Amino acid sequence: MAKPQIVTGNLVSTIHECMEEHEVQVNGRPFYLIEVTSDSGLFEDFRDTYGYENMTHFQREIAERLMGKGTESSQIYGVLVSQDLTYSFAFNREFADLNWENRTIEFKTVEDVLWGLAEKASGTKKGGEEKRDGMDDFPVRPSDEKASPFDEWEYTRIKYALTGKKEGERQIKDSDTNKDVDFPQASLIDRIREAYKDSEVELDTGDTQPEIMFMIDIKYQTDTLQDLYKTYGEDAFDDFKKRVAEKAFGKKQKEENSYTVFLDSNLKICYTFNKRFAYFDHEKNQVIFVPLEDALLEKSKFDLSGIKRIKIDIPSPRRGGLLPRRPGGRDTKIKYALTGKKEECEDYAVEM
Amino acid sequence: MELNPTTVVWEYTLACNSKCIHCGSSAAKPRKNELTELEALRLVRDIKETGFKLIVLSGGEATLRKDWYNTAKYITKQGLNLGIISNGLAWTNDTLDKLIHLQPWSIGFSVDGEEQLHDYLRGVQGSHKKIFGHIKTLKKHKQTICAITTVNSMNINELDEIKNRLVMYDVDAWQIQTLTPMGRMDGNKTLILNEDQYYSLAEFIAKAQEDLPLMNIAAGDCIGYFGDLGTRVRGGQWKGCMAGIEGVGIESNGNVKGCLSIMAIPCQEGNIRVQPFKEIWENPANFSYNRNFRKEDLKGECFDCEYGIECRGGCASSSTAFFKEFHHAPYCISRYEEKLKNEKV
Numbered sequence: 249m250a251k252p253q254i255v256t257g258n259l260v261s262t263i264h265e266c267m268e269e270h271e272v273q274v275n276g277r278p279f280y281l282i283e284v285t286s287d288s289g290l291f292e293d294f295r296d297t298y299g300y301e302n303m304t305h306f307q308r309e310i311a312e313r314l315m316g317k318g319t320e321s322s323q324i325y326g327v328l329v330s331q332d333l334t335y336s337f338a339f340n341r342e343f344a345d346l347n348w349e350n351r352t353i354e355f356k357t358v359e360d361v362l363w364g365l366a367e368k369a370s371g372t373k374k375g376g377e378e379k380r381d382g383m384d385d386f387p388v389r390p391s392d393e394k395a396s397p398f399d400e401w402e403y404t405r406i407k408y409a410l411t412g413k414k415e416g417e418r419q420i421k422d423s424d425t426n427k428d429v430d431f432p433q434a435s436l437i438d439r440i441r442e443a444y445k446d447s448e449v450e451l452d453t454g455d456t457q458p459e460i461m462f463m464i465d466i467k468y469q470t471d472t473l474q475d476l477y478k479t480y481g482e483d484a485f486d487d488f489k490k491r492v493a494e495k496a497f498g499k500k501q502k503e504e505n506s507y508t509v510f511l512d513s514n515l516k517i518c519y520t521f522n523k524r525f526a527y528f529d530h531e532k533n534q535v536i537f538v539p540l541e542d543a544l545l546e547k548s549k550f551d552l553s554g555i556k557r558i559k560i561d562i563p564s565p566r567r568g569g570l571l572p573r574r575p576g577g578r579d580t581k582i583k584y585a586l587t588g589k590k591e592e593c594e595d596y597a598v599e600m
Numbered sequence: 601m602e603l604n605p606t607t608v609v610w611e612y613t614l615a616c617n618s619k620c621i622h623c624g625s626s627a628a629k630p631r632k633n634e635l636t637e638l639e640a641l642r643l644v645r646d647i648k649e650t651g652f653k654l655i656v657l658s659g660g661e662a663t664l665r666k667d668w669y670n671t672a673k674y675i676t677k678q679g680l681n682l683g684i685i686s687n688g689l690a691w692t693n694d695t696l697d698k699l700i701h702l703q704p705w706s707i708g709f710s711v712d713g714e715e716q717l718h719d720y721l722r723g724v725q726g727s728h729k730k731i732f733g734h735i736k737t738l739k740k741h742k743q744t745i746c747a748i749t750t751v752n753s754m755n756i757n758e759l760d761e762i763k764n765r766l767v768m769y770d771v772d773a774w775q776i777q778t779l780t781p782m783g784r785m786d787g788n789k790t791l792i793l794n795e796d797q798y799y800s801l802a803e804f805i806a807k808a809q810e811d812l813p814l815m816n817i818a819a820g821d822c823i824g825y826f827g828d829l830g831t832r833v834r835g836g837q838w839k840g841c842m843a844g845i846e847g848v849g850i851e852s853n854g855n856v857k858g859c860l861s862i863m864a865i866p867c868q869e870g871n872i873r874v875q876p877f878k879e880i881w882e883n884p885a886n887f888s889y890n891r892n893f894r895k896e897d898l899k900g901e902c903f904d905c906e907y908g909i910e911c912r913g914g915c916a917s918s919s920t921a922f923f924k925e926f927h928h929a930p931y932c933i934s935r936y937e938e939k940l941k942n943e944k945v
Binding site: 488489492539541544545548551552553554556581586587588589590 | 609656658683685705706708733734738744746748760761763764765767769770772773774775808811812813814815816819881
């Protein structure tokens with residue numbers, strides 16, 4: 249099936265720019281590292297990451313006991329996103345983390361994982377995450393358009409800005425990962441796919457056959473004005489609207505924006521819109537854009553008269569003279585029951 | 601008084617697909633015996649012969665009649681200016697194409713608030729969105745757009761937002777008028793402005809006119825007329841109600857009135873099925889409340905007003921709606937200013 253070719257208002261480039269802040273190096277190639285939270289079984293993640301066949305009988309028994317086979321709880325996954333914005337590799341943060349010294353993603357050994365959990369269980373080690381200074385918070389959550397199990401998710405935090413590389417010993421499953429990501433441990437990317445399952449929507453672009461996509465929401469600190477121009481295209485802005493936009497959103501000012509992101513079945517980010525300017529219509533399965541004028545008005549809580557006056561194209565000053573009629577003006581001057589264009593304008597002061 | 605036939609406002613049909621809670625003509629279903637297409641075309645020719653310059657197709661909702669376009673086309677063919685007031689609800693792309701082809705002198709839409717309030721007052725969800733969608737399309741084709749806002753106690757606080765929206769959509773003209781107790785609002789004064797609100801509305805209009813010199817912001821005939829602010833708002837040009845002098849209203853069954861908005865008392869001057877339009881207009885005995893006005897006709901507080909002869913008691917529609925009589929302005933800026941002065945003293 250042909251992929252939807254959505255061009256209008258697609259802000260994937262904005263997401264790309266944001267992702268660049270989370271760039272890491274894996275096998276000499278750049279990836280973006282993000283974080284996704286999902287309910288899943290820690291034991292099953294452990295088993296699938298390290299492979300049962302590589303463990304001793306004792307290790308398996310300890311793992312089952314410590315992690316609780318078949319028990320679901322909230323897990324945090326690190327996800328490596330390739331430069332074409334495809335989710336390529338996922339790992340449970342209990343088993344791997346960033347090595348800030350080597351700037352690599354480093355998996356713990358089976359023994360280390362079990363030992364750590366045993367210590368935690370016996371209370372000899374404090375659980376929980378350590379907050380690192382200088383890391384970015386990057387909340388990720390599924391779309392809130394409709395009630396779904398995802399609505400119960402807390403915002404998760406991503407705190408990555410490192411480069412690193414770890415040489416692998418074991419090949420990972422082809423079906424699960426991008427071949428560029430080469431770790432001895434297996435990818436848990438299917439966990440992410442599972443997690444996003446409830447956020448599936450049918451996206452109708454109008455151009456091609458509707459396609460099932462995952463729809464999630466994210467928030468970033470971004471330049472809204474740039475999003476506005478990208479969404480509607482600079483051609484949609486006359487001088488007046490540009491001035492309003494700049495005054496309303498501020499030039500090169502970042503603020504928190506919410507985005508709806510669509511991923512295809514390969515977990516590739518295909519389409520994104522800023523929720524200030526569009527929404528997903530669940531009945532029509534379409535992205536509906538707010539008229540540009542409304543988007544501007546929403547943010548313009550100030551009198552636009554002044555801006556309108558500034559943009560007036562004034563001919564060379566002629567003291568006491570009359571301004572020309574607006575283009576298309578008619579000769580009739582009637583004010584009764586219905587009003588037409590202003591026919592003549594007396595000279596007036598113009599605020600510059 | 602010298603006649604200056606200028607504008608015909610024509611209720612092309614009383615059928616309407618809006619359910620405005622303040623509709624002055626209680627429009628919903630067509631009148632019995634509305635003019636046929638042929639009668640309508642003949643009337644256009646007669647209007648032209650009588651010397652009028654502008655025909656405004658109104659309603660009800662004029663575009664609900666299938667023959668509206670033929671009549672509109674004939675109006676322009678006769679060299680008359682065409683105006684259309686519509687709610688735009690039933691418009692299709694074809695309607696827009698036709699309008700763009702017609703190049704009307706002005707296309708008017710009622711804008712009574714921001715989305716939520718407008719839709720509430722007009723009784724149709726999505727009405728506001730539709731209107732501004734049409735305005736956007738029509739402005740792309742350089743059509744002249746007029747917004748008409750009927751101000752009441754609910755939307756008076758949204759005027760700034762409405763103004764911003766009209767500026768944003770590059771609307772050419774804005775007619776601001778007050779709600780009067782007639783039609784569906786007959787006897788219901790809940791939405792009627794009080795004197796203070798009326799005066800602050802006039803202040804708003806005067807400021808908007810100054811702030812937006814290229815937008816044609818006009819106070820409806822119900823707002824004025826003298827005093828400091830009244831003179832500012834009307835540009836010092838109020839010469840009394842022009843019903844039957846410059847303007848005339850025609851109901852969809854052929855009845856001729858000085859103004860379609862005079863509802864509260866019967867004032868049909870004739871019917872074009874009985875008598876040619878020109879004869880009705882030129883009969884000196886008709887429209888006598890304005891044409892044969894005398895100072896003694898002034899009523900109420902207007903009776904001994906210093907501007908009485910010039911003003912003739914303001915808008916005939918407002919006067920009759922509030923008091924069931926002519927020449928008795930329910931609101932008056934000069935009266936209000938006089939009251940303020942006296943209070944100060």
